[in-house]
Amino acid sequence: MESEVVVAHELKAPLSLMRQLALSLEFEKDMEGVREVGQQIVATSERAIRQVNDLTKVARLDDALFEMEPVNPRVVCDEVVAELWRLFEFNRRELRIEYRNKRRLAVANPQLLHSVVYNFCLNAMNYGGEELPSEISVYDRAGQIRIEVRDFGPTIPTKIWREVKDGFVKKPVATPMRPGSSGLGLYIASRFANYMRSDFGLIRHKDGTSFYIDLPVSGQLSFL
Amino acid sequence: MIFVIEDDRGWESYYRRILRRNDVKYFHDGVAAIAEMDFEHPPALVILDVLLTGPTGFAVLNEMRSYPELMNVPAVIVSSVAIEAGDLASKYGVVAAYDKGSMKPADLLEVVKRYA
Numbered sequence: 001m002e003s004e005v006v007v008a009h010e011l012k013a014p015l016s017l018m019r020q021l022a023l024s025l026e027f028e029k030d031m032e033g034v035r036e037v038g039q040q041i042v043a044t045s046e047r048a049i050r051q052v053n054d055l056t057k058v059a060r061l062d063d064a065l066f067e068m069e070p071v072n073p074r075v076v077c078d079e080v081v082a083e084l085w086r087l088f089e090f091n092r093r094e095l096r097i098e099y100r101n102k103r104r105l106a107v108a109n110p111q112l113l114h115s116v117v118y119n120f121c122l123n124a125m126n127y128g129g130e131e132l133p134s135e136i137s138v139y140d141r142a143g144q145i146r147i148e149v150r151d152f153g154p155t156i157p158t159k160i161w162r163e164v165k166d167g168f169v170k171k172p173v174a175t176p177m178r179p180g181s182s183g184l185g186l187y188i189a190s191r192f193a194n195y196m197r198s199d200f201g202l203i204r205h206k207d208g209t210s211f212y213i214d215l216p217v218s219g220q221l222s223f224l
Numbered sequence: 225m226i227f228v229i230e231d232d233r234g235w236e237s238y239y240r241r242i243l244r245r246n247d248v249k250y251f252h253d254g255v256a257a258i259a260e261m262d263f264e265h266p267p268a269l270v271i272l273d274v275l276l277t278g279p280t281g282f283a284v285l286n287e288m289r290s291y292p293e294l295m296n297v298p299a300v301i302v303s304s305v306a307i308e309a310g311d312l313a314s315k316y317g318v319v320a321a322y323d324k325g326s327m328k329p330a331d332l333l334e335v336v337k338r339y340a
Contacts (some may be wrong), residue, residue, distance in 0.1 A: 012304055016324040017234050023329050024241050044234060091233035126232075127277075152279060186248065 007055075010184045014048035043087040047122070050083075054115050066112055068196065070105040070218040073113070073138050080117045080192045081136070085124070093125050094133035100178050101138045106215035108147045112192040113147075113215070119185035119212045120149035127153030128208070131150075136193055144199070144214040152208040186211070225249060225265070226340045229272035229284065230302075235324075241270070242329050243336065251276050254284030263293040268340035271312045271332075274303040285316040298339050302327060 021041050028034045057066075083095055086096045107115075117136070124134035132152040139146055189211070193200035199214035230236050231252045239250070251257035256280055261267060271290070274281040278290055281301060282292065287293040301321040309321035320335045 008305060012325055013232070013295065016304060017238065018231075018237050018331065019325065020327065021233075024238060027242060027244075027329065033241070040234070090237055093233065093235075 007184055011048065014044045014051075018044050018048070018097060022168075025127075033147050037116060039086060040090045043070050043090055046083070047087060050115075050118065051184065052121070055184075057112070057115065058188060058191050061191060064182055066109040066120075066195065068107055068109055070220040071108045071110045071113060072103075072213075073101065073108075073147055073215065074099055075195075076110060076113050077117055077136050077147065080121055081117065084121055087122075088125055088134075093124055093128055094129075094218055095121060095125070095136070097132045097136045099138050101140045104140075104145065105218035105220050107190075107218045108196050108198065113213075114134060114180045115191050116189045116213050117147055117149065119189040120147075120213075121150040122206050123211065124151035124153075141214065144204055144216055148210050148213050150210040155204050155206075156202070156209055170224060178211050189213075225228045225267050226336065227251065227257050227261070227267040227272075229254055229270065229276060230274065231277045235273070235302075242333065243328070247340070254281070254287070255280045258284065258287055260290075261294060263291065266294050266297050269336060270297055270299045271302060271336075272299065274301060274305050274307070282316065285318070289316065299308075300332070300335055304334070 018041050021037050021044070025034060025037055026038060043223070077097055077099075081095055084095060121134065121136065128134045128151040134152075135150045137146075137148045137150070139148075190200050192214050196215075199211055203210040203212070203213075225294075226243070226248045228236070228239050228243075228248060231250045232238065236250055236252075237246075249260065249265065251260070254272070257270075257272075271285060272281045276284070278285070281303065285299055288297060288299075291316055295317070297317060298319040299317050301309070301312070301318055302324060303321070304324045307321040308324055309318050310332075312318035312321065320331075322331065
């Protein structure tokens with residue numbers, strides 16, 4: 001399937017759900033139900049907006065508009081969790097976070113790093129196993145800071161694994177083992193990681209997948 | 225009993241809001257759904273997506289059709305992939321097919337009311 005088609009398919013998913021949720025409002029009998037549907041519409045629309053924003057950023061990468069600066073990875077991860085917790089809740093998923101790194105800053109662009117972690121988490125939400133949480137871990141590794149997102153879903157196809165292993169997803173593609181996905185999130189994450197000259201990769205587990213980005217440590221100390 | 229096979233939790237949540245019945249079982253893949261089917265008391269209706277984790281919706285329907293006890297279970301497809309139910313009625317027992325982007329809740333409820 002052409003990459004434009006699979007991307008369009010993925011962008012259609014939240015729009016279709018929002019429409020159905022809006023139409024379902026007439027079946028709600030009390031204000032509590034209406035409020036819950038409203039929150040789900042907001043969470044789903046925010047996801048769609050972020051996808052479009054990220055695609056816009058991908059198109060602007062060549063303009064080199066995204067400057068690198070010292071970034072606290074814990075702050076970025078906290079922001080992603082704050083943005084996604086409600087969507088996880090509506091999808092009956094749990095997102096955990098564990099910090100094992102020294103309190104140091106990394107060199108990255110905060111917007112792009114946020115999008116990388118966000119897309120890893122969204123991927124984990126969509127493909128995590130039943131009743132098992134997705135986990136964000138931040139830890140030090142070989143003089144770098146690694147942000148890793150682990151899911152317990154079906155492992156990804158070898159073809160995608162090879163591309164990620166090589167550090168770059170060439171284009172969004174449909175993945176039969178993870179249907180409904182165009183690989184758009186991974187494509188975006190790989191483009192942003194590549195722009196930041198960070199190492200981007202994955203670990204295939206027997207019971208899932210971990211996606212990670214390794215960031216260089218900044219010489220600037222963190223006081224946060 | 226109605227079986228809903230949908231791996232997107234957002235959509236599952238939507239079905240729960242719309243159907244509001246106690247005789248509905250929700251599954252995130254077709255293998256688990258078929259394993260749960262009681263051959264003596266088969267589901268009155270199956271609502272399923274096409275792009276599912278594991279076997280596709282068509283593979284699930286194909287498997288069901290291979291058992292005499294399940295071959296007459298009516299199915300409703302709700303998918304982002306545009307599908308004409310008419311083409312699938314005889315082969316898979318599909319009584320209705322809806323595009324997730326244009327379906328109306330009332331249409332689905334009418335089919336549910338008719339079969340279950």
